[in-house]
Amino acid sequence: MKSKYMGRKARLTRREMLGTGALAGVSVALAGAVEAAPRAGIPDSWDEEVDVVVVGTGFAGLAAAIEAAKAGASVALLEKMRTPGGNSIISGGVIAAAGSPMQAEEGIEDSVDSLYDDMMKAGLHLNHPKLARIVAEKSVETVQWTIDELGVEYRGLTHMGGHAVPRSYSLSAGSGSGIIVPQLNKLKEMGVEPRTRTLLKHLIRDAEGRVVGVQIHEKFKHPNMDSGKPKTIRARKAVVMATGGFGSDPDFRMLQDPRLGGDLDTTNHPGATSEALREAMNIGCVLIQPSWIQLGPWTSPDERGFGYAPHFVQGVSASFGLWIDTLTGKRFVNELADRKTRADAILAAGNKCIAMSDAEGYAKGSAGRPTDTLDKMKANGVLMEYATLEDMAAAHDIPLEALQATIDTFNQSVDAGVDSDMKRYFPNNVGKIGTAPYYVVRLSPKIHHCMGGCGINEKAQALDVVTGDPIPGLYVAGEASGGVHGASRLGSCAYADCLTFGRIAGQNAAAEAG
Amino acid sequence: MTIPTKLRRMFWASGFFAVCLVLVSICFPSSLVGQNCGIPGYTGSEQICAPANGGLGIVLASDSGDRRRSRQQKGEEGHSGNAFSVLGKCSSCHLEDPVLPEGHVATVEMPLAHCRTCHTPKRPMSLAGKMPLDHKHALVGFGCVACHSEEAPFEEPEMEVCLTCHGTLAQLAARTDPSLHANPHGSPHGAPYAECTLCHWQHEESEDYCATCHDFDFALP
Ligand SMILES: Cc1cc2nc3c(=O)[nH]c(=O)nc-3n(C[C@H](O)[C@H](O)[C@H](O)COP(=O)(O)OP(=O)(O)OC[C@H]3O[C@@H](n4cnc5c(N)ncnc54)[C@H](O)[C@@H]3O)c2cc1C
Numbered sequence: 185m186k187s188k189y190m191g192r193k194a195r196l197t198r199r200e201m202l203g204t205g206a207l208a209g210v211s212v213a214l215a216g217a218v219e220a221a222p223r224a225g226i227p228d229s230w231d232e233e234v235d236v237v238v239v240g241t242g243f244a245g246l247a248a249a250i251e252a253a254k255a256g257a258s259v260a261l262l263e264k265m266r267t268p269g270g271n272s273i274i275s276g277g278v279i280a281a282a283g284s285p286m287q288a289e290e291g292i293e294d295s296v297d298s299l300y301d302d303m304m305k306a307g308l309h310l311n312h313p314k315l316a317r318i319v320a321e322k323s324v325e326t327v328q329w330t331i332d333e334l335g336v337e338y339r340g341l342t343h344m345g346g347h348a349v350p351r352s353y354s355l356s357a358g359s360g361s362g363i364i365v366p367q368l369n370k371l372k373e374m375g376v377e378p379r380t381r382t383l384l385k386h387l388i389r390d391a392e393g394r395v396v397g398v399q400i401h402e403k404f405k406h407p408n409m410d411s412g413k414p415k416t417i418r419a420r421k422a423v424v425m426a427t428g429g430f431g432s433d434p435d436f437r438m439l440q441d442p443r444l445g446g447d448l449d450t451t452n453h454p455g456a457t458s459e460a461l462r463e464a465m466n467i468g469c470v471l472i473q474p475s476w477i478q479l480g481p482w483t484s485p486d487e488r489g490f491g492y493a494p495h496f497v498q499g500v501s502a503s504f505g506l507w508i509d510t511l512t513g514k515r516f517v518n519e520l521a522d523r524k525t526r527a528d529a530i531l532a533a534g535n536k537c538i539a540m541s542d543a544e545g546y547a548k549g550s551a552g553r554p555t556d557t558l559d560k561m562k563a564n565g566v567l568m569e570y571a572t573l574e575d576m577a578a579a580h581d582i583p584l585e586a587l588q589a590t591i592d593t594f595n596q597s598v599d600a601g602v603d604s605d606m607k608r609y610f611p612n613n614v615g616k617i618g619t620a621p622y623y624v625v626r627l628s629p630k631i632h633h634c635m636g637g638c639g640i641n642e643k644a645q646a647l648d649v650v651t652g653d654p655i656p657g658l659y660v661a662g663e664a665s666g667g668v669h670g671a672s673r674l675g676s677c678a679y680a681d682c683l684t685f686g687r688i689a690g691q692n693a694a695a696e697a698g
Numbered sequence: 699m700t701i702p703t704k705l706r707r708m709f710w711a712s713g714f715f716a717v718c719l720v721l722v723s724i725c726f727p728s729s730l731v732g733q734n735c736g737i738p739g740y741t742g743s744e745q746i747c748a749p750a751n752g753g754l755g756i757v758l759a760s761d762s763g764d765r766r767r768s769r770q771q772k773g774e775e776g777h778s779g780n781a782f783s784v785l786g787k788c789s790s791c792h793l794e795d796p797v798l799p800e801g802h803v804a805t806v807e808m809p810l811a812h813c814r815t816c817h818t819p820k821r822p823m824s825l826a827g828k829m830p831l832d833h834k835h836a837l838v839g840f841g842c843v844a845c846h847s848e849e850a851p852f853e854e855p856e857m858e859v860c861l862t863c864h865g866t867l868a869q870l871a872a873r874t875d876p877s878l879h880a881n882p883h884g885s886p887h888g889a890p891y892a893e894c895t896l897c898h899w900q901h902e903e904s905e906d907y908c909a910t911c912h913d914f915d916f917a918l919p
Contacts, residue, residue: 365889
């Protein structure tokens with residue numbers, strides 16, 4: 185029978201797989217571990233040979249492919265899904281750059297150290313310092329690269345939670361497609377096109393420990409891991425694994441953090457699963473910090489996935505409105521704190537919180553956005569509009585007096601220029617709350633980012649689980665790698681990480697002796 | 699009226715090659731040119747209605763048995779021979795399998811435009827999702843070689859092939875139901891999310907790819 189409803193039911197299927205997966209694990213253990221983790225041997229003859237195999241077509245994979253091709257390497261660019269782009273193409277469209285030209289224009293002072301400090305603080309200092317510093321140091325160069333080499337367009341700066349100052353470039357396109365599409369175009373010019381529906385099944389490591397190629401499945405049909413036709417590709421120089429995180433893989437998520445099981449929604453694309461990481465472990469990569477799985481604090485239970493909510497919750501309410509605990513009518517967190525702080529606070533408050541703004545706050549926070557966003561959010565049922573504060577309080581069971589007092593305090597803070605309650609950063613144009621109508625989005629954190637992944641060094645080389653040394657011929661970049669962000673990634677730092685280390689991986693892969 | 703699930707399943711299971719048998723006669727019925735290609739919401743000009751291969755569509759010969767010519771299909775099993783039949787004659791491929799609900803009017807020689815007298819697009823009885831798209835293409839006169847090469851291997855055609863008839867992406871986006879709060883043909887995720895085959899499949903049931911992440915629930919053909 186055909187793959188009916190494959191994508192539509194993919195989440196459910198994975199959830200179902202969770203059960204069978206656990207059972208399979210038991211029977212495999214009984215049958216012997218050798219069966220469970222077969223390593224691919226070196227084929228008698230390879231079906232194809234290239235210089236560099238790049239797996240994954242998100243920011244990291246495409247950046248690696250561009251650099252490798254630019255250095256003259258022949259590249260096979262593999263992607264298991266029907267469409268390229270992974271999490272990158274559906275992402276929110278902001279990239280951090282510390283000390284950038286746009287900041288200079290706006291008179292915002294910033295530095296590499298400041299970004300680095302913010303990353304380390306949010307990461308609870310579990311970040312691998314050298315890796316984090318590379319991302320901070322190269323942040324401006326990376327954004328400039330997207331502009332100069334790819335022709336990417338940005339519309340302004342955004343202040344993301346946990347950052348000392350506004351330093352995040354916002355893509356004009358409004359989503360990661362604003363970089364992915366130019367990356368794909370660039371690659372097309374260079375004669376490299378993604379081979380979609382091509383699954384990385386095995387990494388092939390030779391007797392000397394070098395990764396010499398891959399076994400793939402062509403015509404793969406997500407999520408059926410046995411689908412497609414096996415084929416081998418020899419990588420004369422190296423393999424770059426840029427396969428992203430595992431946010432859509434409840435099975436693997438639960439192994440790392442048993443609280444994050446199948447019932448939780450995620451912002452990730454359905455292909456964000458763990459098989460490539462499992463294979464990396466299978467051939468001797470070391471997985472680091474995989475339990476640090478980030479929940480996004482700005483999502484809504486009234487829609488699936490990332491959806492529309494973050495535009496309002498982060499873009500509008502966090503800077504120009506308030507987040508309210510509906511039980512108390514009070515603020516419960518600095519709305520611009522890092523994600524972990526905020527998601528934890530929402531959960532601690534019983535997951536009954538809302539983000540709100542008044543009409544003026546909405547106008548300020550949504551400047552530059554398409555004007556129909558408001559209508560779309562309302563039509564979708566994710567954003568609710570109320571003619572009065574009383575209506576809003578009634579609709580969400582918020583004690584009105586307490587709510588009014590919270591708003592009064594906030595308005596006094598605006599007058600004073602300092603947030604007495606939460607010490608939130610105030611932009612120049614922050615205003616008092618009081619102009620109807622009022623807008624509300626309900627809050628419910630969702631699985632968003634995997635901080636952990638393969639351990640790598642500063643050259644993006646994967647590290648061997650036994651020796652701790654680099655595995656020759658294997659690079660890992662982007663969300664598939666671990667260490668840059670420690671316990672919690674700051675908003676807009678994944679773009680910087682993925683593009684920076686993707687480029688590093690591609691350059692170094694192409695520079696290997698073939 | 700919905701076709702009972704079991705029947706639908708049989709219908710789908712009959713698959714791709716079966717339909718090819720029905721698609722064998724060659725002439726392009728002049729009656730179809732200048733209509734709307736049978737494409738829901740399609741209001742383009744007749745020029746872009748011509749099949750990509752330069753005006754030669756394999757059609758189900760309904761109008762004139764005399765003009766009907768069989769094309770010898772080479773290659774795989776089920777893909778060969780002259781076992782073609784007339785437009786809308788389900789039994790030529792589905793044999794005894796009942797693919798239509800009991801009491802359905804006879805469909806023999808019925809082109810898609812006539813099906814639509816009852817099965818109006820975007821109305822409850824719309825055929826969206828109820829019939830493989832290759833069948834619909836066949837019923838408006840577009841057979842295998844309208845999209846594929848004449849010789850195996852029959853690869854997935856480039857998107858340009860679809861756009862030859864269906865208009866540019868911008869035109870498609872403009873024609874998409876404006877009451878939807880998201881335009882599936884104008885996704886903010888960019889060009890890769892506008893690939894026709896991301897959602898619209900010919901020989902298998904189409905899939906709302908947006909629904910892997912969103913609640914949009916588009917009724918897609
Ligand atoms: C909704 C959303 C919004 C976000 N917004 C932002 C933001 O605004 N700013 C920011 O900095 N970060 C943001 N992030 C995080 C950031 O987008 C991701 O961390 C980043 O895009 C990851 O890039 P990547 O190249 O590592 O992986 P991905 O973009 O996920 O690409 C990995 C690719 O590898 C493919 N793949 C996986 N396994 C295999 C296999 N076995 N074989 C073949 N292919 C395989 C996948 O299908 C996928 O296409 C957001 C994330 C999400 C989900």
